[in-house]
Amino acid sequence: MKEQIKMVAERVKELREIAGISKEDLAREFNIPIEIYDEYENGDADIPVSFLYKIAHKFNIELAAIITGEEPKLHTYCVVRKGKGVDVERIKQYKYKNLAYDFIHKKAEPFLVTVEPGLKDDEIVNNSHPGQEFNYVLEGVVKVSIDNHEVILNEGDSLFFNSSLNHSLKALENKTAKLLAVIV
Numbered sequence: 001m002k003e004q005i006k007m008v009a010e011r012v013k014e015l016r017e018i019a020g021i022s023k024e025d026l027a028r029e030f031n032i033p034i035e036i037y038d039e040y041e042n043g044d045a046d047i048p049v050s051f052l053y054k055i056a057h058k059f060n061i062e063l064a065a066i067i068t069g070e071e072p073k074l075h076t077y078c079v080v081r082k083g084k085g086v087d088v089e090r091i092k093q094y095k096y097k098n099l100a101y102d103f104i105h106k107k108a109e110p111f112l113v114t115v116e117p118g119l120k121d122d123e124i125v126n127n128s129h130p131g132q133e134f135n136y137v138l139e140g141v142v143k144v145s146i147d148n149h150e151v152i153l154n155e156g157d158s159l160f161f162n163s164s165l166n167h168s169l170k171a172l173e174n175k176t177a178k179l180l181a182v183i184v
Contacts, residue, residue: 009043050127062102078103109183111183126166133163140177143170
């Protein structure tokens with residue numbers, strides 16, 4: 001995983017340098033301390049998928065290109081078989097699987113998100129990214145925190161929200177939760 005983090009970090013750095021933007025300016029734009037940005041770009045810290053999504057949006061590039069190093073190629077349709085997809089393991093609390101990684105010019109990013117139980121409240125990291133997000137619980141029970149509001153979702157429940165607000169997930173009842181998350 002460390003190797004993947006380093007490669008993604010190098011792609012982020014290259015995008016920034018090609019655009020002629022300083023580290024300080026980009027950190028300020030994304031409202032993160034320069035020290036955190038440096039850790040991301042140097043590959044010294046896991047890069048949250050929310051940050052990668054912001055980078056992709058900023059530089060008008062497919063998220064999959066940042067993660068895999070390859071541009072998506074499909075225009076008509078993209079089939080991802082059960083258990084497949086591109087793993088995006090940027091933070092320890094969630095496992096993301098991109099379900100449309102090879103479709104070009106997507107209007108949305110669909111992910112299978114797995115949230116393992118046992119996280120303490122102080123271990124939960126908030127995410128935020130441009131746009132909106134749809135979550136549909138496939139299994140388990142999950143607590144979704146959005147801008148200091150908490151919503152409990154059970155299997156079959158869904159939620160649509162402004163993803164620019166701080167948000168996080170926590171699996172409840174000591175069981176793994178799985179969600180379909182679509183970022184628009």
